[in-house]
Amino acid sequence: MRLDRIDGPTVYGTRAKIGVIVPPTNTANEAEWARMTPPGVTIHAARMPLHLDTASEAGKAALYADVERYAGDLAQASVDLIAYGCTAGSMVSPVEGLPDFMTERTGRPAVTTAQAIVEALRALGATKVALGTPYDRALNAHEVRFLADHGIAVVHEEGFGYGAGGPQEHRNIARIRPEEVYALARRVDRPEAQAILLSCTDLATLDAIERLEAETGKPVVSSNTATFWFALRRAGLDDRLDGFGRLLREH
Template sequence: MTVLDLPLTLDDRPLPRRVGLVTLATDHTTEVDFAALPPRGIGVYATRIPFANPVTPDTLAAMAGDVTRAAALILPDEPLDAVVYSCTSASVVIGDDRVRAAIRAGKPGAEPITPISAGFAALWALGADRITLLTPYTPPTTQPMAECFEDGGFVLQGLSCLNMTDDRAMARLSHGTIIDAARAAVAPGSQALFIACTAVRAAGIAARIEDAVGLPVVSANLATLWSAMRACGDKGAALPGQLMRLA
């Protein structure tokens, strides 16, 4: 074996901007949606956090102690621009402020993003404070989310759920079913529709849902992708829909 004694020149890090994803062990959707991120110098690096179905307040709360460790696992000792914790319902059950603090503890300096913090910011940016909330969850899991939105200053014109407990099944909801559910859920007087759950494949069809309901649509993954891009200084469109067209 020959050890080559050559001068080694190192480039800067391969991509100038970097986003970390903390996804559930059972997640089929978030990484796929974030793959839509345009190749404009932003890298996406993911890790997974333990989770076991069914989706209930108790199983969601059980993730609280793992968030910091998961965030720290993403490119250890290297900076990230943002870290996304990809679970809407757990962000509510654990507490959005608590989740973002846990991200900061694991990855200091990174912008902590949750579907709730990103969803609120997206809806405010769209000028929507009267909304319809649609979730795939059961009523006991949906109710704390409804209260969270109301506490955040939103008026719920409509509140609907699909009564599901397995996030793997939520990820299999067809695009047609999502559109039909959105059409059935939207209540008069709503200024936007928020579709909860990072498992639901709504981000890539946001424009189709908007055509069906006649309102701006914000899904959990669409909101976190939008917020992550802005944390990286990028305001381009990654996916169709009114949110992505905001300057």
């Protein structure tokens, strides 16, 4: 039997096929997405070198070159949408520039984690956030500036410090336990914060979010919940998912 087209539903991807690009050391993104994925949706991953320099012209050029290559690979699987699942690597202004470039090169809708975080906080009506990350001070400062550029003020931030000794330290991020993530979120929270943001797609957050929301009364957004939520919505899926926080349950 000859098939003339590979777009459209497949045996497992009856509703949508979502591609995601992750950094090479990341092991939490796919695991957390697998827990959130509704029936009929399949996830297809590619690994791309980590890009931490998104401010310089040379850094941006290297990022865009790699994104074009790896997004192109995912497009060959006829995915319905491509997500770049890296917070630090996607903090490029304007926030729509990188996903628009991905769509231009692949013909597929695209989202990035940085873009998804901004959209998620807007959906929740949060303009002041408490920020917890696994990063070092320099990368935290970069994220604070990026969020400020998009109308979101960070009232307090703290990181675990990974990356200060070099990018090889990022391998340790996926080893941070949920109870440590919970404790970090409680430390950074401030009365004036309207939401808590847990940044980094390699940070395991799902087992902390519901408890934090119940105790603080605030929405808790992580890089993975934001990206997955925005990917579903951009793929035309309106599923409301329980157990992963207010964002996926109500928006």
